[in-house]
Amino acid sequence: MKNSETLRVEPNGEREVVMTRIFDAPRELIFEAWTTPDLLKRWLYGPKDSLAICEIDLKVGGALRFVWRQPNGRDMGMGGVFREITAPERLVFTENWDEDWTGGEAIVTITFIERVGKTTMTQTVLYSSGSARDAVLKTRMAEGVTLAYERLAQLLATTLLRRGSQASA
Numbered sequence: 001m002k003n004s005e006t007l008r009v010e011p012n013g014e015r016e017v018v019m020t021r022i023f024d025a026p027r028e029l030i031f032e033a034w035t036t037p038d039l040l041k042r043w044l045y046g047p048k049d050s051l052a053i054c055e056i057d058l059k060v061g062g063a064l065r066f067v068w069r070q071p072n073g074r075d076m077g078m079g080g081v082f083r084e085i086t087a088p089e090r091l092v093f094t095e096n097w098d099e100d101w102t103g104g105e106a107i108v109t110i111t112f113i114e115r116v117g118k119t120t121m122t123q124t125v126l127y128s129s130g131s132a133r134d135a136v137l138k139t140r141m142a143e144g145v146t147l148a149y150e151r152l153a154q155l156l157a158t159t160l161l162r163r164g165s166q167a168s169a
Contacts, residue, residue: 007149009142014130017137021122021149025156027112027119030086033152040066042159043151046144049076060085064093080108088112095125102136104128115158 053067
């Protein structure tokens, strides 16, 4: 499996950031990688941190909690609540950072659209204000997401697809 397309990060409207990437994998596997804590810990982190805490209560109204740990021991935490779960098509959840650097609650919508074995994953984040969105765009967020999605592509290629092949044999 190889990468079909690099990550696109684009502002949309006054308050949104839209991140899109195509993966050479079925959407069921990508959805699983987004909703299984042990799998998320293997790919959802930036260049210098780890996903130390990953808790998911995968139901509408269920909580999620992520804490990234930097090498210096500093933590960056985020929590939220699932608003919509339509497996394997769509996830919608809130995002509230412990240190509120984004100006309040954001709404994250992730869609998984599969065509001919490739899945377009689109993550849209609706921020509380245009200034919050603009501040996020000025960070190294795109670099971190690119690295995370590269790890996700590797995870899909090595672990999840192999497991799917074994199950069908």
